[in-house]
Amino acid sequence: MQRMIFINLPVADLAKSVAFYEATGATRNPQFSDDTAACMVISETIYVMLLTHPKFASFTSRPIGDRSSVHALLCLSCESKDAVLAQLDTAVKAGGTPDPTPEQDYGFMYGRSYEDPDGHIWEIMWMDPAAASGEAPAAT
Incomplete structure (x- = not known):
């Protein structure tokens, strides 16, 4: 399993x-x-x-945090840079807040982020599979 x-x-x-x-x-x-x-x-x-x-x-016996603090960054992969941008657009149209963390563009890897209605931060990223496996040089 x-x-x-x-x-x-x-x-x-x-x-x-x-x-x-x-x-x-x-x-x-x-x-x-x-x-x-x-x-x-x-x-x-x-x-x-x-x-x-x-x-x-x-x-839990611990207090629930509020939007003034961050306890985790949740990251999901996407199949392409365009898919990252589409997911960000969808989240914003659904009421999410864009880019609570800075955009990341390293050529071989691209990432954006959004907050859900409660301020939980979701990072969405794409990484070139060839570059990640070492098969090909990273794009610049």
Whole structure:
């Protein structure tokens, strides 16, 4: 079995967050969703669990952070630079905030970022597979 990742995120407005993630391409798995949580499927190995603040708080004794601090940067790969730009455009049209981190353009690798409605930062990046494997020199 492939390893899977389940990212748990606290959200202030579950319905708004579900709508945002659906607009950016995720699908809601009703089997693991209710009025306190929504399981959003990014791929067959990547899931985002959107949890209301009370539900999230039931898993930890630590306080839930706010937009004034960052605890993680979540990064997803894309199949091309154009796909990075399309994902950014989709996220912004769905209510996301563009570029909370600087644009990264190294020729062989390109990245942008956006914040979801709760301020969780998603980085989206493309890397030339040949350059990453060492098969070809990196583009300049």
